[in-house]
Amino acid sequence: MKKLDVLVLTDHTTHGKGESIYPLLQSMSENELCSSLFIVSRGNEENKEFFDGFALNDVHGKYIDKFFCYTEHGDWYKGGIQKNVSKFDVIFLRVDRPVSDNQLLTLKSTFSDQIIINDPQGIIETGSKKFLLQFKELCPDMALCKSIEDVEREADKYQVVLKPIDGYGGEGLIRVSKDYIWFQEQRETRTSGKTMLSRQFENGREMLAMKFLKNVTKGDKRVIVVGKKILGSTLRTPADGSWLCNLKQGGKASFSEVTEKEKQIAETISPALRKNGVVIFGFDTLEDEHGERVLSEINTLNVGGLIQAQEFSGQPVVEKAANQIWQYIKEVSEHNHVG
CATH class of the missing domain: 3.40.50 (Rossmann fold)
Structure with missing residues (x-):
């Protein structure tokens, strides 16, 4: 060759x-x-x-x-x-x-x-939050919302986190409970925040409502996969008093081992991603009320974290990624x- x-x-x-x-x-x-x-x-x-x-x-x-x-x-x-x-x-x-x-x-x-x-068409298909709906059994309870009425119905059952279907980098996250709405860290009552929330659905936009997990304070974990192989993971914990783990929102990164459940998640989602021409991707997990890690996000455009995973684990993560x-x-x- x-x-x-x-x-x-x-x-x-x-x-x-x-x-x-x-x-x-x-x-x-x-x-x-x-x-x-x-x-x-x-x-x-x-x-x-x-x-x-x-x-x-x-x-x-x-x-x-x-x-x-x-x-x-x-x-x-x-x-x-x-x-x-x-x-x-x-x-x-x-x-x-x-x-x-x-x-x-x-x-x-x-x-x-x-x-x-990664394949551009595959990035479009797998980068949408709708892609997670193919793996409901791996995720917290979730529903696709097309209106504020859909959100209110879900939030009346339990607190939810709303994610823009085409969102990225932790931007645009909204948390909704029976009484309050959090636009990032800004809290409003359901009544005062209703108008702002309704704007999220203008021009036919949709959002994914995912059950809010109180154990988010224990961090979300980014697991990096290249060529079907898990190469490392990094735990990102929110700043004191925050519910946002993304590093751009003040979260902190630390070392974390990949759990057996996360290995199962990788095995389950990898074939669908590979079919879409996605070679390198990261998926995020949160801890649910039973102490199990559950799938919350998949990133397929420009996956970072290789250096952090290498520094935390002491393994040649970058070299393995290149070989894969x-x-x-x-x-x-x-x-x-x-x-």
């Missing part, structure tokens, strides 16, 4: 010091199947038009080298050369939202002959008779 050229699409302006893309790509570059890794950033002005529509043939970027690393001002990304996108065998998508569904579909059509990780990605590329390439 011939060596392959990989085009990496990212945005260096969203990167932080603990960004896993740097050690991950360095590790991928050392694989025997790798001919080259060419990285293109949405943060470079020369690529603005390409990332706006993914319809242009030329991109501006640089080949990964030994100096590829994070710097606060993105010094490594300065300079670079222009390349035609048709020259690459594999597309590795590592960008955060905002990326619209239309942009993802255009990306898929632009690179219709290449392997894309290349193993998938090899399997698909051989299946498609590429090379």
Whole structure:
């Protein structure tokens, strides 16, 4: 099998010091199947038009080298050369939202002959909160809400957390009880907050109502899976007095072992994700009232946490992730008779 050229699409302006893309790509570059890794950033002005529509043939970027690393001002990304996108065998998508569904579909059509990780159509299908409805037996009680009346019916049974169907990064979460509504940390009475809540359903928007679990104070856990294998997990606990575990909302990360229940969750959801062309993903779990971990979220666009999982566990998580990605590329390439 011939060596392959990989085009990496990212945005260096969203990167932080603990960004896993740097050690991950360095590790991928050392694989025997790798001919080259060419990285293109949405943060470079020369690529603005390409990332706006993914319809242009030329991109501006640089080949990964030994100096590829994070710097606060993105010094490594300065300079670079222009390349035609048709020259690459594999597309590795590592960008955060905002990326619209239309942009993802255009990306898929632009690179219709290449392997894309993760598959854009698969990101759309599995990134929607509706995808969780396929695995009700693994999740807290939940229901799809199309109106404020739907929410009130669920909240009269038990406290719920409302998640926008297309939400990400912990944004837009709303907690509703019989008496109160929490918009993130802002508390309103059901009466005073009703108008604001009703706006969430304008233009036909839907939300997923999931039973609020009081054990959220024990943290939600991000479990990272690459190529069907669990590579690590990180526990994120909310700040004192908060119910939000997301690190952007002040949560703290710590080491946590993967439980047997979480292994079962991974085994159950992995085939459906793999069928959708999703190779690397993270899923989140919470502890229910019985002390069992239950599925609360699936992330398939730009999964982070590899470095944290490696630091907490002492295992070569990044290297294992790189090997699993290349193993998938090899399997698909051989299946498609590429090379």
